[in-house]
Amino acid sequence: DRSIKIAPSILSADFADFGREIRAIEAQGADWVHVDVMDGHFVPNLTFGPPAVKAFRPHVKTFMDVHLMIAPVDPYIDAYAEAGADMITAHVEAGPHIHRTLQAIKATGKMAGVSLNPGTPAEAIADVLDLCDMVLVMTVNPGFGGQKFIHSGVEKTRKIRQMIGDRPIHIQIDGGVTPETAPLVAAAGADVLVAGSAVFKGGSVGNPDVYGKNMRAI
Ligand code: DX5
Numbered sequence: 253d254r255s256i257k258i259a260p261s262i263l264s265a266d267f268a269d270f271g272r273e274i275r276a277i278e279a280q281g282a283d284w285v286h287v288d289v290m291d292g293h294f295v296p297n298l299t300f301g302p303p304a305v306k307a308f309r310p311h312v313k314t315f316m317d318v319h320l321m322i323a324p325v326d327p328y329i330d331a332y333a334e335a336g337a338d339m340i341t342a343h344v345e346a347g348p349h350i351h352r353t354l355q356a357i358k359a360t361g362k363m364a365g366v367s368l369n370p371g372t373p374a375e376a377i378a379d380v381l382d383l384c385d386m387v388l389v390m391t392v393n394p395g396f397g398g399q400k401f402i403h404s405g406v407e408k409t410r411k412i413r414q415m416i417g418d419r420p421i422h423i424q425i426d427g428g429v430t431p432e433t434a435p436l437v438a439a440a441g442a443d444v445l446v447a448g449s450a451v452f453k454g455g456s457v458g459n460p461d462v463y464g465k466n467m468r469a470i
């Protein structure tokens with residue numbers, strides 16, 4: 253029996269007041285806090301280095317899920333682990349050695365996730381599933397919040413759920429998740445839903461609806 257977890261992305265939060273924003277989303281019912289790390293190289297945007305993530309940590313009472321949109325990944329794994337990530341997710345497209353990267357994440361004692369861009373087929377992660385606690389299916393091209401949901405991610409999610417079988421591996425969806433698109437991916441087998449702009453309207457925490465029954469319906 254799967255329950256749906258909601259992971260608001262603080263990429264859409266008020267950057268001048270992360271502590272307050274994190275407390276507000278957790279008070280509203282967030283299950284995880286999703287942190288989008290961007291390097292201006294793997295994706296055309298820049299966000300949080302390890303010191304920023306470390307500063308978020310004491311405010312996060314639930315689970316801090318760190319999505320690395322950076323290349324290379326390996327030189328920074330220890331720094332994000334030490335900053336207090338509970339889960340570290342790396343992109344399969346970020347380098348030639350995703351297997352080594354996932355081994356390195358596991359070696360820190362943190363949970364490990366592997367992510368696929370919209371243009372990457374499900375098969376790309378078939379041989380690393382046993383190193384993963386989570387597969388992150390991107391339903392936008394990574395880099396920015398507020399983009400439109402790419403529907404091919406639904407069928408990809410269904411495929412990955414089949415590939416996983418009965419292994420205890422989460423499927424997370426990131427990009428364009430709203431009360432309208434959430435039920436599609438949940439029905440296809442996703443269980444962790446990232447939501448940025450659907451949670452933070454205009455830079456402030458203002459939409460408790462996204463924690464409601466629509467988003468959690470399977
Ligand atoms: C995109 C990020 C997402 C993004 C989601 O590069 O990985 O987490 O902030 O934002 P929305 O929900 O607005 O698509």
Ligand code: ZN
Pocket residue numbers: 261286287288319426446
């Ligand atoms: Zn993300």
